[in-house]
Amino acid sequence: MTNETDAITALKGIARIEAAAQTGKGWYGRYLWLFAAWQLVLVPAVLLWRGPAALAVTMPANVLAVTALSVFAVRQPVVPRGMGRRHLTVIGTWAAAYCASLALGLTAFTDSVLFAAAAAVACAAPAAVAALRESRPA
Template sequence: MREVADAVGALGRAAALERAARDRSGWYARYLWVFAASQPALVPMALLWHGFTSAMVYAVANALLVTGLSVYAGRQRVVRRGFGLKHGLVVGAWALILGPAVVLGTTVFADSRPFAAAAALACALPLATGALLETRRRP
């Protein structure tokens, strides 16, 4: 009888752990939404502002964003299976858009507000898509 009670207890703990994981797994969608929401401010700042002061403001704003998101992510107790691959793909897609946007925005389309707005939306797109997919994946 003791073995049956131990097995029932183990199954109960496993079910409670699974329930907690499902309840707490929405943090990554919130992470991506904040990251996406920052793009309409940071991308035009990088493309339209010039000089040392603007570079410092951009660097500090970016550092605060990355630090805040990293602390938030580090405090989460639940990480889905395959999280590293998904995060790598989302952030990689963002970087593949941001790099050419900054290069084109500072050379070919220098001081172009329409290009800066389009680049900001393009940079936010992979992050928002990842957040939507993560929200849909949640039970």
């Protein structure tokens, strides 16, 4: 009887792991959508709001947003296959867009609302495109 009991216990454990993998696999897409949405708020605030108050609000808000997203990611029970490479690609592309947006927005397009809006969309695009790819059926 112990062999049968051990086999049943092992199968139940495997079923729990599979259920966790199936229910937790969409978290990375949600993470990416939240990151993209945050860019639509952060980039215009950084480009258009000046002075010490702007720095005192945008920097802690960004730290809080990144911390919340990081805690959300770390608490997930399942990591999608190839996520490290995909995430580095998304963040690298975002970093290039963000640096270019800040460089141009703070020098050539100072106080341009149109540029700030375009820069926000450009900074949100890498995460949004990756989120759309995540939502595709496998």
